[in-house]
Amino acid sequence: MKRFIVSALTLIITSAGFAQDDLINKIKDNKSENAHFQFTIIKQLDNTSVKNQGSSGTCWSYSGNSFLESEVYKKSKKVIDIAEIYTARKTYEDKAKLYILMDGHINYGDGGELHDVINMYKKYGAIPQEAYTGLLNGAVTNNFHVMQKELKEYIDEVKSKKVPINLDWTRNFSDILDKHIGAVPQKFTYQGKTYTPQSFAKEVIDLNPEDYVELTSYKDYPYYTQFFLPLPDNWSGDWAYNVTMTDLTDIIDNALKEGYTLGWATDVSEPYFSWKNGIAYVPDIDIYNITAEQKADLFTSPKPDKKITEQMRQDAINNKTTTDDHGMHIVGLAKDQTGKEYYIVKNSWGATNDFQGYLYVTKPYVQLKSTAIFVNKNGIPKDTRKKLNL
Secondary structure, X not given: XXXXXXXXXXXXXXXXXXXXXXXXXHHHHOOOOOOOOOEEEXXXXXXXXXXXXXXXXXXXXXXXXHHHXXXXXXXXXXXXXXXXXXXXXXXXXXXXXXXXXXXXXXXXXXXXXXXXXXXXXXXXXXXXXXXXXXXXXXXXXXXXXXXXXXXXXXXXXXXXXXXXXXXXXXXXXXXXXXXXXXXXXXXXXXXXXXXXXXXXXXXXXXXXHHHEEEEXXXXXXXXXXXXXXXXXXXXXXXXXXXXXXXXXHHHHHHHHHOOOOEEEEEOOOOOOEEOOOOEEOOEOOOOOOOOHHHHHHOOOOOOOEOOOOHHHHHHHHHOOOOOOOEEEEEXXXXXXXXXXXXXXXXXXXXXXXXXXOEEEEEHHHXXXXXEEEEEEHHHOOHHHHHHHOO
């Protein structure tokens, strides 16, 4: 697979967004499919090419590994394409074991959290994409529907057995994975040298898992402490640091300023999130009762955002209008023609929208709809780090 790093730009984007280095001139010369929004790049950090997760709920692995790829490039200027499906597979295996131990009282499926990526990296290492694609029989994108149905039916069957459970079930579970996404190579060659997943992580990727932290904002819990992240896909029971709503965007701003990208988990179910248009904001109207006429007008031009409060954010979490839908990768900051700031977000749904796989998201949207962010702790403002004892 050909891999690129997206270089920092300082131009007004009136074209179809971003592209790899060898496509920048082409992008400049094209008119945007979304002519209603014009963006000036304030800060764009290096990130690898846009991927497509296909028909799989593996956004957390794509965004988390995209984040790690940017971390590698920041540290060593190495362009590495990490195999997202290896991370996902190891997560499925560990999740299935816990599912059996918990008598099925945890969520099982494609979904995961950003912390799963660093947890699997720490425990099982990593593999380059070229050594393990997870694609068989000519497939070009993931389609995990049949596989996950078979896996879930199998572990439910195992769960229903009388004790002692035959421990061979884990091997049979892995056999199902092998059938659908291929066996994991125990050794592989990368750039002329032989590695295991563990040695590849240590010698090539060379990131310290202890450098990464997950943060969220829940008014119902004490700030500047850690607590269990109450999300269905937090199957591993990880805890996150709790900060204020404005801390979330302050942390993102500081991280970008210091050259760190961030993993971002969020709700994308609202009508004011538009993948096609590549825009997400919070319109200053009754956001839970948008009329057809208002919906049609949402993306015709930049409009003011609603002012978000901590109580508004917490109410949205508690009433389930903010849920943990999707993981993406925050890679920069831009402003529109009115001067309003947006985060530049890389997605994993292919280059299929007006901005070629990227999205512009306002700060109020991030404050209202984020479920967590994942960042190198060195990107957190010093005063916040002190409050968190980091």
